[in-house]
Amino acid sequence: MSKILVIGAGGQLGQCLKTVAERRGINDIVFPAEQDANILNKDRLYELLAIEKPFFVINCAAYTAVDKAEDEVDLAKAINETGAAYLATACLANGATLIHVSTDFVFEGNKVKLLKEDDEAKPINVYGVTKLDGELAVTAVLPAHFIIRTSWLYSEYANNFVKTMLKLGAERDELNIIADQVGTPTYAIDLANAIFDIMSSSSTAYGVYHYSNEGVTSWFDFAKAIFDISKTAVKVNPIPGSAYPTKATRPAFSVMDKTKIKETFNIQIPYWRDSLIECIKQIKIQ
Template sequence: MGKILVIGAGGQLGQCLKTVANRRGIDEISFPAEQEANILNEEGLNILLQHEKPKYVINCAAYTAVDKAEDEVDLAKAVNEIGAGNLAEACKNSNATLIHVSTDFVFEGNEVKLLKEDDIANPINVYGVTKLAGEKLVESILPEHFIVRTSWLYSEYGNNFTKTMLKLGAERDELNIIADQIGTPTYAIDLANAIFDIIALESNAFGIYHYSNEGITSWYDFAKAIFDISKTDVKVNPIPGSAYPTKAIRPAFSVMDKSKIKNTFNITIPYWRDSLVECVNAINRN
C-alpha cells in the first residue's frame, strides 16, 4: 500500500481516518500536527513530504464554515484553492498521489436529478466556488489525483449537524429544521473506509469521484432520525429554507450519483440511516 500522510489530521475526517487506520491495522500512516503540515506554507510542505516520503497524501484540510466564508473570502480562497494547489505541487515534487476531499457544494443544485462527476459545476456560495477552484488547480498540477466529493459529513468527532442536534435536543422541547434542502448525510467513518479501499487497490483510475452514504433525505428528516435513534423527546417542525435565511445560499438538491466509485473500486456503500445508528451509538459510548 505504501506510506500514507494525512493533512488536516485534527479535523473531523482526519480523526475518522485515524480511527479507521487503527481498526484496519494500517500502521504506515502519519498524522502530522497542523503547524508541521500547514497547506499555506509551500516550503514547509515540501520539507514534510521529502522527509516522510509518502506514496499517498490525503488532504482533509479545508475551510468549511459555509456562512463565514461569505465574509472571509480571502481566507476561504487561501485554504481551499491556494492550499490545495500548494499540496498538489508538493506531491508532484515527491512523486506522491493526492487524494483530495471536495464537496457537493460545487453544484448549483437547482434540478432534481442525481449529480454525476462530469455534470457542470456551478457553485452558488463562496465555499463552493473556492472548493471548485481547488479541484481545478489539483487537476492542472498533478495527474496522479483522486478528488472525492462528499456531502453532509458528520461523525462522533468535531462539530457537525448530528452532534449539534443531540445537544439542542437535550436542551429544548421544540426545534425548527429546514425541510426543503435535499441531500445525503455521510458518516465520515464510512468515507474514511472508502478512501483506504481506494488506496489498497493501488489503482491509477485517477479523477473525480462522488461518495456519500446511500439514500436521500432532508435536514428535517435527518434531524427526526437522530432524535428517533437516540430516543430524544423533542418536537421537530419542518420549515422552508426561506424561513431561516443564512448568509450563504445552499443547493436545494445535491444528491450525488455514486455509480462511478462503486463500479471502479468495487465499494459497497452503507445506507445513511444505518450509519447514523452506528454514529449515535459511538457518541453514546464516548
C-alpha cells in the first residue's frame, strides 16, 4: 500500500487507524502530533505533505462537540470547513488522495427511510452545517477524494457513548436514556478497517460513501445492550428526547444505506451488536 498520512491522529478514529495498521502490518503510515499537523495551519499542512509525499491523506480532525458547537460556531466552522478546505488544497498541490470523514448529521432525519448518499443534505444543527460545508469545500477543490459519512462512533479509545455508559452504570442504579432517536452505532475499529480496504482497492471511484455498522437501534436500546453485554446491573428507563433538552437538535432517524460502499469495495460490514461485544471485550482488557 502507498504511503498514508493521518491528520487528527490523536483522536478516537486516529487511534483506531493506528491499531488496525499495526494489526495489518502496515508500516508506511505517518501519525503526526497535533502541533505538527494543525488543520488550521495552512502553511504547515503544505509543508508536511511536501515532506512526507503521501499517496493518501486521511482527515480525522474535526470539531465534534455537537452542543458546544451551537455557541462556538466560528471554531466549529474553522475546523470542519476551513480546515478541510486547507487540507484538500494541500492534497491537490501534492497529488494526494483525501479520505475525509463526515457524519450522518448532515441529514435532517425527519423521515423513516434509509439515507442514500445522494439524498438531500439538510442539517439541523451547527455541527451538521459545518460538516456539510466541509464536504462541499473538499469536493469544490479536490477531485481525488473519498468522503465517508459515519454515525454514533465509539471504541475503546477516547470519550464516547459506550465508555460513558460503562462509567455511569458503575456509579448509578438507574439511568434515563433517550428512546426516540434512531440510528446505527459504528465501532471505529470497523470504520478504520473499511478505510484501509478502500485504500488497498486502488479504486478511483471517488465521491461520497456511507459507513456504519449494520442494523438499527435507539440510544436506549444501545445503552441496554452495553449493560447486558458488560453484565452491569443498572435500571435503564426510556425517555423521549423532549424530556432531555439539548442545545443542538438531533436527527430523529439517521440510518444510512451502505449499499454503495459494500458493492464498490466489496466490504463486509459487521452487525452493530457483534462489534459492541468486541469493543467491550477490548475495554475490559485495558
